[in-house]
Amino acid sequence: MTAALGIDIGGTKTAVALVADDGTVQGLRSAPSGRGPAGVVDVAAALAHEVLNSCGGGGASVGACMPGLVDPVTGWARHAVNLGVDSLDLAGELSTRLGAPVVVENDVKAAAYGAWRMRPPGSAVGQALAYLNLGTGLASAVVRDGVVVRGIDGAAGEIGHLPIAGDAPCTCGQVGCLETVASGSALARLWPEGARRARDPFVAAAAGDALAAAAVDVLCTGVGLAVQVLALASGAERVVVGGGLSGLGGPLLDGVRADLARRARGSRIIEALDLAGRVELLPPDVPVAALGAAWIGGRGWSHVAARPSAGGVRPAVPSGERVG
Ligand SMILES: [Zn+2]
Structure with missing residues (x-):
């Protein structure tokens, strides 16, 4: 069974979940969110490594979400005021730290996707x-x-x-x-x-x-x-x-x-x-944004609606929705 890693960087707390295909949470860690671009990435990457090490989840796909304007196409996050982030190459920075491609999304949109999959x-x-x-x-x-x-x-x-x-x-x-x-x-x-x-x-x-x-x-x-x-x-x-x-x-x-x-x-x-x-x-204690981020990462790009001239080249969209 493959697993997907979901990183939810919230205004106060960052949560990272390793999620199996059937939606079972195999590992979950959280800590107060870091401040500023470097702090945000440091905390998220450290928690991700912790979860992967504890679960032996190497090779997992990765998705991440945070507040503000997050562009899944360019991978950049902007205007996350509460986190002290004006702009951040979220996908790029996390990819470097985790050694895997990372798909990013706004946190409310990721939570919506998580709720939809549930x-x-x-x-x-x-x-x-x-x-x-x-x-x-x-x-x-x-x-x-x-x-x-x-x-x-x-x-x-x-x-x-x-x-x-x-x-x-x-x-x-x-x-x-x-x-x-x-x-x-x-x-x-x-x-x-x-x-x-x-x-x-x-x-x-x-x-x-x-x-x-x-x-x-x-x-x-x-x-x-x-x-x-x-x-x-x-x-x-x-x-x-x-x-x-x-x-x-x-x-x-x-x-x-x-x-x-x-x-x-x-x-x-x-x-x-x-x-x-x-x-x-929503049922209490469900890390819905982390789940949504994990599933978005697992799907690559297909959660993103097609849009013209996004200012970057979009990777090919895998066809079909995997029902979990
Ligand atoms: Zn208003």
């Missing part, structure tokens, strides 16, 4: 999946027929900056972005006391904290709106919610489904879409 047994390969990442910010990605939808500069799916939700100023310069009501930073603004002590807002709301109750109300309505936007814009059969906030678990899913049910009661068209039935939460 589809329930029996569901169609051609199914479209929308992935909603609720981290410090809000981002999304769509996978259709096994291909990550990119758009120009990889900006497809950046719905966090649709200014359609209220009047709070956003870090991007606009007002009322979806991210200002449906993200970790939104929750921290709405309920600073809880954020400081890392408390669960649903638990606090149930215990009578009025500010926490108001905050989860805004959050669930905001996530419901994000799900509606994604479902309407992409037509994806499934909308999978992941990212740090998905750790809030059942109460978050219940709250979002209640919001979607409320939307359905007000509109025949929305009711017919069964949004509440199509939204799901």
Whole structure:
């Protein structure tokens, strides 16, 4: 059985997983992410060697992902502000350190691909999946027929900056972005006391904290709106919610489904879409971005939609999707 190595360089943590063809995680290591281009690569390469040495996984294909604008064609990553990376030849640097070709992708897009590959047994390969990442910010990605939808500069799916939700100023310069009501930073603004002590807002709301109750109300309505936007814009059969906030678990899913049910009661068209039935939460403790990166590395280039004149020569695209 061949194995694939997936490297997920996150804003706080880097995780590396060695994944078998059937999706079994054979080895997993994580550590705080390095800072700056050299630090980021040092930590990622060290963890990769650790996993490969512990599992005897020599010869594995390698995929890596990180935040920011990541171009799978050129291999470069840009504007990963939280990691102190302005620009980095991620594929080139990691290839040199690991002695193998490395395919790279944006972290949310890799997670979306991972969620798509983890589809329930029996569901169609051609199914479209929308992935909603609720981290410090809000981002999304769509996978259709096994291909990550990119758009120009990889900006497809950046719905966090649709200014359609209220009047709070956003870090991007606009007002009322979806991210200002449906993200970790939104929750921290709405309920600073809880954020400081890392408390669960649903638990606090149930215990009578009025500010926490108001905050989860805004959050669930905001996530419901994000799900509606994604479902309407992409037509994806499934909308999978992941990212740090998905750790809030059942109460978050219940709250979002209640919001979607409320939307359905007000509109025949929305009711017919069964949004509440199509939204799901990523299972906890699944390193979905590392899995996605591993599978993307294993597929070479075929997760990347063809695009004209990318400013570089694309390697040949292997045909066919291997179903894992
Ligand atoms: Zn914004």
